[in-house]
Amino acid sequence: xxxxxxxxxxxxxxxxxxxxxxxxxxxxxxxxxxxxxxxxxxxxxxxxxxxxxxxxxxxxxxxxxxxxxxxxxxxxxxxxxxxxxxxxxxxxxxxxxxxxxxxxxxxxxxxxxxxxxxxxxxxxxxxxxxxxxxxxxxxxxxxxxxxxxxxxxxxxxxxxxxxxxxxxxxxxxxxxxxxxxxxxxxxxxxxxxxxxxxxxxxxxxxxxxxxxxxxxxxxxxxxxxxxxxxxxxxxxxxxxxxxxxxxxxxxxxxxxxxxxxxxxxxxxxxxxxxxxxxxxxxxxxxxxxxxxxxxxxxxxxxxxxxxxxxxxxxxxxxxxxxxxxxxxxxxxxxxxxxxxxxxxxxxxxxxxxxxxxxxxxxxxxxxxxxxxxxxxxxxxxxxxxxxxxxxxxxxxxxxxxxxxx
Amino acid sequence: xxxxxxxxxxxxxxxxxxxxxxxxxxxxxxxxxxxxxxxxxxxxxxxxxxxxxxxxxxxxxxxxxxxxxxxxxxxxxxxxxxxxxxxxxxxxxxxxxxxxx
Numbered sequence: 141x142x143x144x145x146x147x148x149x150x151x152x153x154x155x156x157x158x159x160x161x162x163x164x165x166x167x168x169x170x171x172x173x174x175x176x177x178x179x180x181x182x183x184x185x186x187x188x189x190x191x192x193x194x195x196x197x198x199x200x201x202x203x204x205x206x207x208x209x210x211x212x213x214x215x216x217x218x219x220x221x222x223x224x225x226x227x228x229x230x231x232x233x234x235x236x237x238x239x240x241x242x243x244x245x246x247x248x249x250x251x252x253x254x255x256x257x258x259x260x261x262x263x264x265x266x267x268x269x270x271x272x273x274x275x276x277x278x279x280x281x282x283x284x285x286x287x288x289x290x291x292x293x294x295x296x297x298x299x300x301x302x303x304x305x306x307x308x309x310x311x312x313x314x315x316x317x318x319x320x321x322x323x324x325x326x327x328x329x330x331x332x333x334x335x336x337x338x339x340x341x342x343x344x345x346x347x348x349x350x351x352x353x354x355x356x357x358x359x360x361x362x363x364x365x366x367x368x369x370x371x372x373x374x375x376x377x378x379x380x381x382x383x384x385x386x387x388x389x390x391x392x393x394x395x396x397x398x399x400x401x402x403x404x405x406x407x408x409x410x411x412x413x414x415x416x417x418x419x420x421x422x423x424x425x426x427x428x429x430x431x432x433x434x435x436x437x438x439x440x441x442x443x444x445x446x447x448x449x450x451x452x453x454x455x456x457x458x459x460x461x462x463x464x465x466x467x468x469x470x471x472x473x474x475x476x477x478x479x480x481x482x483x484x485x486x487x488x489x490x491x492x493x494x495x496x497x498x499x500x501x502x503x504x505x506x507x508x509x510x511x512x513x514x515x516x517x518x519x520x521x522x523x524x525x526x527x528x529x530x531x532x533x534x535x536x537x538x539x540x541x542x543x544x545x
Numbered sequence: 546x547x548x549x550x551x552x553x554x555x556x557x558x559x560x561x562x563x564x565x566x567x568x569x570x571x572x573x574x575x576x577x578x579x580x581x582x583x584x585x586x587x588x589x590x591x592x593x594x595x596x597x598x599x600x601x602x603x604x605x606x607x608x609x610x611x612x613x614x615x616x617x618x619x620x621x622x623x624x625x626x627x628x629x630x631x632x633x634x635x636x637x638x639x640x641x642x643x644x645x646x
Contacts, residue, residue, distance in 0.1 A: 143594075143598055143636045143639050143640065143643075145633060145636050145637075145640075148605075148629065148632060148633065148636065149629075149633075151605075151609065152609070152625065152626065152629040155609050155613060155622070155625060156622060156625075156626070158613055159613045159617055159619075159622045162613070162614075162615040162617075163619070493626065493630075496626065497623065497626060500619045500622050500623055500626075501619065501623065504618075504619040504620065
């Protein structure tokens with residue numbers, strides 16, 4: 141396609157991020173004036189000495205609310221929905237019983253990866269009967285192979301001994317890897333097992349060659365004990381391979397690239413949600429709580445003609461709500477199907493574009509925005525840049541099918 | 546007809562695109578061209594599209610460097626975003642026509 145909107149969007153996002161990395165330090169306003177949001181330092185002082193008790197309570201409760209939200213997102217990976225029972229379901233999604241009945245924590249990131257069959261769920265230890273039998277058999281052969289391996293000795297010069305020790309260590313790791321693969325609670329992965337077995341066989345052959353080379357003699361000249369041990373090792377490896385081949389029905393295909401892509405997009409959504417949470421915490425730290433963010437003084441303007449939805453009045457809190465809803469509610473739903481990913485890419489790019497304009501405008505010394513002082517606060521600026529980077533990552537992943545296309 | 550389209554595009558090739566206003570005028574004229582039936586009914590429509598794509602890429606690259614040098618004024622970056630928005634609109638028009646039955 142000649143007119144590639146995605147390429148155009150990626151080009152402008154890279155351009156903006158490159159600018160933000162090198163932008164000049166903005167000059168802070170000395171006299172905020174009544175129409176401007178107060179200088180953060182003044183704001184902090186104002187909050188501290190305010191005699192208006194309700195303001196203090198408001199800001200305090202906002203801050204506490206934000207801290208609570210951030211803690212909930214950290215634990216649950218997202219904000220629970222507003223419906224009755226949402227919170228309970230969200231809790232149950234990340235805390236569940238292990239095989240012994242003990243309640244254990246299952247972080248969302250792990251959950252997402254597990255869905256994509258990337259990691260083994262630690263709480264599932266009960267293997268299907270056939271796999272358990274295979275696992276016991278391969279583990280027994282693996283133990284025997286490792287103890288045989290440990291008995292092999294080098295009779296060559298020092299450098300050959302070091303070489304042999306290194307090869308033995310790698311082979312030992314590979315045997316452990318094959319045994320572990322057979323014991324995976326979420327099923328044996330074809331790709332993982334085949335690769336480990338192929339490497340194991342190759343390295344055992346190389347080890348034999350190194351032993352002969354180290355001894356500097358023909359095969360018959362290798363000490364009988366070593367020759368016997370090596371033959372036993374080769375035999376054990378062959379038996380392990382045959383056992384795995386006989387258990388082919390237990391071995392599942394590798395996770396599809398599609399499921400890995402979905403998992404990556406979900407992780408990018410979580411990362412962006414965390415970055416957004418950090419930005420909101422910075423607002424709160426400056427006393428720019430939920431109520432202030434919803435006020436007329438917090439109205440954003442000049443945020444793009446293409447973005448039709450933004451031509452109406454939009455406050456900082458409206459934007460925050462939009463981002464939260466997209467990252468926590470819509471995004472995870474849309475991530476799992478192709479057209480939905482296009483929606484995520486579009487939304488992430490739109491939000492990037494809006495936030496970029498805010499960040500760039502704030503960096504202009506003659507900015508007319510009443511929010512100028514807020515967005516030039518170094519901590520807010522840093523949090524905003526992080527969020528922009530996370531949104532760029534998310535948009536790119538969604539545009540490129542999770543980076544696997 | 547084909548010659549007309551080529552002529553119009555050739556004229557636009559010589560547009561100087563240093564400011565947002567120049568870009569606005571340029572993109573507006575391009576939109577007129579890609580909305581015209583003669584563009585899409587031409588036997589050489591694919592050639593026109595290829596030429597237009599190359600033209601836009603060259604012009605945009607002139608304006609937007611992937612690494613803006615330190616000291617680039619913020620207003621220039623904001624203008625780049627606005628030009629990007631205009632181009633997206635142009636791309637959407639082309640997409641709509643290209644995928645129309």
